Amino acid sequence: MRLHITNGDSVVGSFQELFPGDTVLPWRDVLHEGPVPPELPLPELSEVRAQFLSAESGRPVERVLADFHARDGLLARYAEFEEVVLWFEHDLYDQLQLIQILDWFQTQAPDTANLRLIQADDYLGRMSRARFAELFPARRAVSAAQLGLASAAWRAFRSADPADLEPFLVPNAALPFLAPALARLCEEYPWTTDGLSRTQRVIRELQRQGLTDRSELFGAFSRQEQAIWMGDWSFFRVLDGAAPRGTGWQWNPILRRFESRPS
Structure with a gap:
């Protein structure tokens, strides 16, 4: 029996049919939104994340x-499974989840011999079951280099x-999609030129072009992204005036390498 951990609910049904008897754990957290304070271990961090997500979504905090708690409890039982298979995509949303999980294994788990990783260069939610069946044999044991890189990046x-x-x-073969994902994250900090994030700048340009409908704006924004990472909930937060990540920074040396790029 295996434990499959993946980026959300879109593939749960397919996995349950393709791998009968296995357990599927969807990792439901939008880590590029809201507080992720340093040093807190997973249980305490989960409480911080739950408070934020409840406040922003309107879902009862108890739920x-x-x-x-159910997610973290199942993760802690990983040793009961013959294999733990991580399925994650190339975009920022997934890469943050991946490094969080790998960091947990690096710092908490005494033995990761049963840990496997599938790094997909396309969106799992768009894949057929036949494609999942092709990817599954390509899973590889997670290496010490991958654990170390993920933990440091987290x-x-x-x-x-x-x-x-x-x-x-800087690109690293251990986690080949991590560098471009984090580069995109950096563009969400306030830019030194005008204090706006890249997303805010794109929204302004689309509005100048005459787009006003929220769904049309989200679609146009998504089509400009090399790797779609932001869901409509996150996009609408920005559209409705959520401040860019790290507001208050007067100067961000990292951003100077991105600010000359076209949005």
Whole structure:
């Protein structure tokens, strides 16, 4: 019996049919939104995340907390499974979840011999069951290099100083999609030129072009992204005036390498 951990609910049904008898754990957290304070272990961090997600979504905090507690409890039972298979995509949403999970294994689990990883360069939710069946034999044991890189990147992501992300913007074969994902994250900090994030700048340009409908704006924004990472909930938060990540920074040295790029 295996434990499959993946980026959300879109593939749960397919996995349950393709791998009968196995357990599927969807990792439901939008880590690029809201607080992810450093140093907190997973149980305490889950409480912080639940409070934020409840406040922003309107879901009762008790229900969100219950979901997180059930998730974390199942993760802690990983040794009961013959294999733990991580299925994650190339985009920022997934890469943050992946490094969180790998960091947990690096710092908490005494033995990761049963841990496997599938790194997909396309969206799992768009894949057929036949494609999942093709990917499954390509799973590989998670290496010490992958665990170390993920743990260090997770600490940098949680740091109050965005400059800590800079070492992880260099491509690394261990986690090949991590550097471009974190580079896109950096563009969500206030830019030194006008204090706006890249997403805010794109929204302004689309509005100048005459788009006003919220759904049309989200669709047009998504089509401009090389790897779609932001869901409509996150996009509408920005559209409705949510401040860019790390507001209050007067100067961000990382952003200087991105500000000359077209949005």
